[in-house]
Amino acid sequence: MAEGERAEQSGGLGRPPREGEAGALDRAEALKSQANEFFKGKDYENAVKYYSEAIDLNPANAIYYGNRSLAYLRTECYGYALSDATKAIELDKKYIKGYYRRATSNMALGKFKAALRDYETVVKVKPNDKDAKMKYQECNKIVKQKAFERAIASDEHKRSVVDSLDIESMTIEDEYSGPKLDNGKVTLAFMKELMQWYKDQKKLHRKCAYQILVQVKEVLVKLPTLVETTLKETEKVTVCGDTHGQYYDLLNIFELNGLPSETNPYIFNGDFVDRGSFSVEVILTLFGFKLLYPDHFHLLRGNHETDNMNQIYGFEGEVKAKYTAQMFALFSEVFEWLPLAQCINGKVLIMHGGLFSEDGVTLDDIRKIERNRQPPDSGPMCDLLWSDPQPQNGRSVSKRGVSCQFGPDVTKSFLERNQLDYIIRSHEVKPEGYEVTHEGKCITVFSAPNYCDQMGNKGSYIHLRGSDLRPEFHQFTAVPHPNVKPMAYANTLLQLGMM
DSSP states (O other), rough: TTTTTOOOOOOOOOOOOOOHHHHHHHHHHHHHHHHHHHTTTTTTHHHHHHHHHHHHHHHTTTHHHHHHHHHHTTTTTTHHHHHHHHHHHHHOOTTTHEEEEEEEHHTTOOOHHHEEEEEHHHHHHOTTTTHHHHHHHHHHHHHHHHHHOOOOOOOSSSSOOOGOOOGGGOOTTTOOOSSBBBTOOOOOOEEEEEEHHHHTTOOOOOOHHHHHHHHHHHHHHHHHHHEEEOOOOTTEEEEBOTTTTTTHHHHHHHHOOOOOOOTTOOEEEEESSSSTTHHHHHHHHHHHHHSSTTEEEEEETTTSSSSHHHHHSSSHHHHHHHSSSHHHHHHHHHHHHSSSSEEETTTTEEEEEEOOSSSSOOOOHHHHHHSOOOOOOSSHHHHHHHHHEESSSSSSEEEEEEEEEEEHHHHHHHHHHTTTSSSEEEEEEESSSSEEEEETTTEBBOOTGGOOOTOOEEEEEEEEEEEEEEOEEEEEEOOOSSSOTTTTSSSSGGGGGGG
């Protein structure tokens, strides 16, 4: 097992105990041991709770912070993980696992230079550690690649990948027996054949994949940043949350709820790709339905429809493994045109992450966001993709290390200002597949059951009817999939301490 992967067992660091403290330190050690057991059983919530209690009794122990940092990493609380790893290093400059954990946290947040500094420290201290050396070299490669990309991107008029494609001259070989577009167009017959083809773990011909991508970009470019739709009294729409490359669970949604059609519209609320190892299949199926039913099949951008996330969590690696780097560049372009939010009947607002770091944001402000770019580190676009609700009033620093957490008062104020009833967002795994918070005004929906093959959560989707817009929740459980593990294409650096 690589350095830093397991919760540590050994005793306390920090200053020696003063008289009368020995009992507290013993209790802290007992709590840490309980936390380690919860960690082994993948009950990270309780692991965090018991590590926290141990820290309360002995706040000078670097290992407690290091272990809690790893538990936070497993639950994607990268901001908290970063903070704990930093604290562990402050308490003990020689605590190597602290540098590992901090590097992993920074990697998860796309802060590659900061991660590189910590890997450098580890390599200096442990020059013969092969794992550390490999991670340092890999991280260094990414930092250099990013610098190169920035240098060539400085040309304002970035050329579209579409301009360099000659799709017409791509030939489909005689031996290819899979689905093909009908005179260049997606049809229902094509979609049914495609879903079966993918279910059998076969690859769509690159020409067809390129045709779908080029056409879907043309459709998305014409859409506004805030899509506004009207449901008539008798109509309903299905809202789905994160699918994260879990293709067989996506097929199950269509099995349970019916295929998309003009009378069975869908909204998929971001995070279609990454983590799950069938992301190409998920996204091309969703794009195909977008082309087939452009006004009745809606896709909103998630924080994982971005270059930084795709580079780390597997989508870039998957596209390169199944197709080419050029195709990933085209996916990246297409993702930049995905709308950021959708409003139903002027009353329900749907976005991937949540509400804003500042008061006073209006629907008009959302309409004005220039979305065709990689999201910035702060501001309304970042918040729509990244923020999370919290139970207490006000705002807090994000557990993820990006955007913020917002309380019930923030939700209430935003809804009143914009004459909305409630918001629907995704972005967080929930045991039941959904969660209703903020007095019913903030709803989370998550549609990747047994997330990453290990969380044991249900998935869910929501029905909204035009007559009353009251959410109806439908839960489902994970279905079997071929033996390809999640994160199979993820960056090797992230396999330390991650799901």
